[in-house]
Amino acid sequence: MIELYLDTVDAEQVARFNQCLPVKGVTTNPSILAKAGIGVNQSLSDLVDILGADARFHVQVISQTVAEIVEEAIKINALPYDMVIKVPANEIGLAAIKRIKKQNIQVLATAIYSVQQGFMAALSGADYLAPYVNRMDTMGGNGIAVVADLQTLIANNNLKCMLLPASFKNTQQVIEVMKLGVEAITIPVDIAGQMLTHPAIEPAVQQFDQDWRAAFGDKMSFNS
Numbered sequence: 001m002i003e004l005y006l007d008t009v010d011a012e013q014v015a016r017f018n019q020c021l022p023v024k025g026v027t028t029n030p031s032i033l034a035k036a037g038i039g040v041n042q043s044l045s046d047l048v049d050i051l052g053a054d055a056r057f058h059v060q061v062i063s064q065t066v067a068e069i070v071e072e073a074i075k076i077n078a079l080p081y082d083m084v085i086k087v088p089a090n091e092i093g094l095a096a097i098k099r100i101k102k103q104n105i106q107v108l109a110t111a112i113y114s115v116q117q118g119f120m121a122a123l124s125g126a127d128y129l130a131p132y133v134n135r136m137d138t139m140g141g142n143g144i145a146v147v148a149d150l151q152t153l154i155a156n157n158n159l160k161c162m163l164l165p166a167s168f169k170n171t172q173q174v175i176e177v178m179k180l181g182v183e184a185i186t187i188p189v190d191i192a193g194q195m196l197t198h199p200a201i202e203p204a205v206q207q208f209d210q211d212w213r214a215a216f217g218d219k220m221s222f223n224s
Helices: 011-018 030-036 040-051 066-077 091-101 115-123 131-136 143-156 171-179 188-195 201-216
Strands: 003-004 023-027 056-060 082-088 107-111 126-133 185-189
Touching: 003 011, 003 056, 003 143, 011 023, 011 040, 011 188, 023 040, 030 040, 030 056, 040 056, 066 082, 066 091, 082 091, 091 107, 107 115, 115 126, 126 143, 131 143, 131 171, 143 171, 171 185, 171 188, 185 188
Parallel strands: 003 023, 003 185, 023 056, 056 082, 082 107, 107 126
Antiparallel strands: none
């Protein structure tokens, strides 16, 4: 089954969607944490109370050199959770990923904007790849096509790397990506909400209720 992540550290929203969706865990980045005004330790402590001990958390390094990224990755991985270390898929990041994998640490290559960039990250040992679907679209590219090509290359080369697409503007992008057979995905909470709604749902539910009450009053189904 696909691994479903929420791209947020908003504990209230994570609790909301965890009630109705099979949430595997949470993805974060420095911008998300900065906007929320909460650090890694506090946010993960709050979220594991909601999601449980089996939750997986993706946390991004902020270091800028290979040696510092590796050191930071080791320390993040030492946190008492199921951790995946997010590393930008640039030249320095790929060098760091190769070293981090020697420590048997799970890695997600992030900030992927092209097929070649993602494929090189996969060859360097990344466990997950995070292509930025909508960001590619806004730059004149085709995010869905990039995901499709990466999925093909990973399959053709028998790589164990999993695609975890990110950056979505609408539910159609999410559905198109999932149709490609990706094994993981992360969505913002506003998109998660949109995936559970449709203007026809509530009128249909109300009609069911009206028809039932007209025929059976206040009786419950099991008493009718």
